[in-house]
Amino acid sequence: MKRIVTRGIPRSLLALAALGAISGHTLPAGRWEAQTSYGVGGQGYAAVVNLATGTQQFAGAALPAEGGMANADLDNAAVANTFTASTLTSITTGMADSAGASAQTTAEAADVNILNGLITARQVLAVAASYGDQQGAASEAGGSMLLGVVVNGVPLAADDATPAPNTRTDLPGVGYVVLNEQTVTGDGVHSSSMTVNMIHVYVRDALTGVTTGEIVVGSAQSAVAL
Amino acid sequence: MMQRTQALHLAPLLATTLVALACEKPPNPAAPKQPSFVTVDEKTDRITGGGKLDGGRDFATFGFNARSDDRGQIEWVQHCLDGVVTGSPTCSSGSFTFHGSTVGRYGAPAEDPTHCRAWSGTGEAKFQDGSTADDGFDVAACDFGQPGRGMDFICFSLSGYLRSGNLSGGNIQRHEGSPESFENACATTIVVTT
Numbered sequence: 449m450k451r452i453v454t455r456g457i458p459r460s461l462l463a464l465a466a467l468g469a470i471s472g473h474t475l476p477a478g479r480w481e482a483q484t485s486y487g488v489g490g491q492g493y494a495a496v497v498n499l500a501t502g503t504q505q506f507a508g509a510a511l512p513a514e515g516g517m518a519n520a521d522l523d524n525a526a527v528a529n530t531f532t533a534s535t536l537t538s539i540t541t542g543m544a545d546s547a548g549a550s551a552q553t554t555a556e557a558a559d560v561n562i563l564n565g566l567i568t569a570r571q572v573l574a575v576a577a578s579y580g581d582q583q584g585a586a587s588e589a590g591g592s593m594l595l596g597v598v599v600n601g602v603p604l605a606a607d608d609a610t611p612a613p614n615t616r617t618d619l620p621g622v623g624y625v626v627l628n629e630q631t632v633t634g635d636g637v638h639s640s641s642m643t644v645n646m647i648h649v650y651v652r653d654a655l656t657g658v659t660t661g662e663i664v665v666g667s668a669q670s671a672v673a674l
Numbered sequence: 675m676m677q678r679t680q681a682l683h684l685a686p687l688l689a690t691t692l693v694a695l696a697c698e699k700p701p702n703p704a705a706p707k708q709p710s711f712v713t714v715d716e717k718t719d720r721i722t723g724g725g726k727l728d729g730g731r732d733f734a735t736f737g738f739n740a741r742s743d744d745r746g747q748i749e750w751v752q753h754c755l756d757g758v759v760t761g762s763p764t765c766s767s768g769s770f771t772f773h774g775s776t777v778g779r780y781g782a783p784a785e786d787p788t789h790c791r792a793w794s795g796t797g798e799a800k801f802q803d804g805s806t807a808d809d810g811f812d813v814a815a816c817d818f819g820q821p822g823r824g825m826d827f828i829c830f831s832l833s834g835y836l837r838s839g840n841l842s843g844g845n846i847q848r849h850e851g852s853p854e855s856f857e858n859a860c861a862t863t864i865v866v867t868t
Binding site: 464487496498504515516519522534537540541543545546548552553554556565570571573577579581586588589591592593595613616642648662664667669 | 705
């Protein structure tokens, strides 16, 4: 059996631990002694409505600390005058061993209606995948899709055309929406992570311009640290 | 005196930090986070993966975790955006979600024992009309490298349903071990791409 030896804590984990401390997320102390040099993370939400009145999450799944798989399904979801959807699913899987690490997440919803028809979509699917080994680490969002999207009465060019990453459209009186929002972090050597939010509505105060709420549909996250 | 000067310099920073904390918005669960950390069991052969197969209006999404000690699960979501399509190999029953919570047999298929694993089990399919059905399933999955998109292979089979091909998104990762040989209905569909 190959034995995993951790010679000190990798710089990437130190950086991630520091990030966690800054954001208020601290690692359980015991984990440091048991961990190998590789780590994975994954999380998916079919939808999140985060407004001043509170946060509601639909079909959320988080990868267990020991790796493996987590999933969540929901037939229907509704927030009055804000959001409806059907067939909501999130699946996240991943694991690390001495050879490498891999994590992948899908998050999806159908028949999406946001803010009483301001944005509608037939099918929303976010795919995030991160992987790494001794050669390096990388992430990608391939397979993510938006089908039949209509924004403020204007359909996308083609029924099955997924917009380019980070496509922003203003929503007068509301704020703006970013379609196919992709955020990649990590140094590509010791760490890599991907967050994909297929529909991300930023609700802004009309006077101050401050973001006061968010509606996210199809949110997939994956991460590896080496 | 030196200590007092430092304290004076720190005061604005402390005040800024306190104001920032007081004004902090409720956390957005969809915001990027740092990964959690795992311990590794090197004795057990395992394969994990997730992603998407095919595209357009007839595709599947999935995730799985299967191990040689007969533990694991799989979620398979068949999407038929045009509804039931008579005669279709994948949409003759319309959209459905299958969850397999058992792994009855697991091993390395003869077609490619280096890259692939095959396993079988039982689970429940849930259809769009709300009906459910218990069924046995067969899976074969292959890790041909990274990224998995366009390379890795998966096959999933139920009674009257079989879908296989290279991933259109996601990744499959095989974790080293010494499994026994095992063949199922999916193993024969493996397409070696390396």
